[in-house]
Amino acid sequence: MVKINENYLLLQNSYLFVEVNRRAEKYMEENPDKDVIKMGIGDVTKPLTPTVIKAFKDAVDEMADGETFMGYGPEQGYDFLAEAIIKNDFNRWGVDLDLDEVFISDGAKCDTGNIQEIFDLDNVIAVTDPVYPVYVDTNVMAGRSGLIKDDGMYANIVYLPCTEENDFVPALPEEDVDLIYLCFPNNPTGTTLTKDQLAKFVEYAKENDALILFDAAYEVFITEDDVPHTIYEIEGAKEVAIEFRSFSKTAGFTGTRCAYTVVPKEIKIKTSTGDEQSVNALWNRRQTTKFNGVSYPVQKAAEAVYSEEGQKEIMENIEYYLENARIIRESLSDIGLNVYGGVNSPYIWVKTPNDMESWDFFDLLLEDANIVGTPGSGFGPSGEGYLRLTAFNTLENTKEAMNRISKLSF
Ligand code: MLT
8 A cells, every 4th residue: 555755744734935826816816906016935037137048048059959969967067067156156255166066956945955865864953943944844754853833843843043032143052953954145034144153053063063054045145244155154164064056046047947056075974883974975876866967058058147247247136136125125114114134135024013923914915005925924933923025026016015015004
């Protein structure tokens, strides 16, 4: 008799963004005359830039010619892209990497979700709370979470609250944890850690034989000086941290799909027989077995992101989104709401007025202002009482949305 993986039954309802979308679609179906502005899922609105598109098209033409056609590529990605990544995203910040420490993939969601499978089920994981749901859900699916408790937390997961009270800076775990998921600039709060604050986690990991899974998908939005661009700026981090990056928000690849994960060869974990195992070798084994690489045209398009013209175009888009973020922050502050993030991030984390619950504020914005946000409670128990807005819509829609919210009375 077939048995299902019953860990899946421990998951809460549907995946957060599927649920948000379901409710928004239902409202739009029932109210076809309403002009709904979506500021829920962090999906970009700016198209791929001209330089990226040209490289993409040229590579498609290469695929049409027997002389230049490419079949299977390396599962880890082509060297031309890994070289561009290392030079632009790491050497620039004084960090050296070898080509075989970079694994190009089709998304940071997939990589942050898949990485846990190379680690034993007995590992204790820690997550910041609120948190990007993929880290928790994939550990639930794997059987690492235990049962969900009345407070909405899984019994075997260690939660590190990030709230107004601690300025959204997580405390170091009090318990003995093995894998620590950190995402900075943070999704969903839009807040950051300084170098010193992040260094404390690196120190903790070294002292406790833990590993940090560092999601830096929003790095390109950093505008402030003291915010690290890669965890490897922190001394010793290469021994204790894996870093995830993405072209999705950086260069508009949400539909095109390209990302990468850095697994330094310095990370060595003791096996039960006392041998040292390279995590890089394990991830390589996993990827070569389960993944056949990102398509050649997509990798050529991603490479073009790093050209001089590509960088200029991409940064114009980022500034456009950051301007939207500024408008959201200032408009909501002006009407007396407490808002966070949006300075080094496309996400604005809004405290709900009058202690409303997150889903109630979501409904109010949808019904009275026709705006879709993402309820903070969907990101974890400490997200209750907050709502996330994204700056990825158009400037026009962003202004219109703020205009509508400013007319609401709370
Ligand atoms: C988000 O809205 O948090 C992100 O778009 C989700 C993702 O990148 O998978």
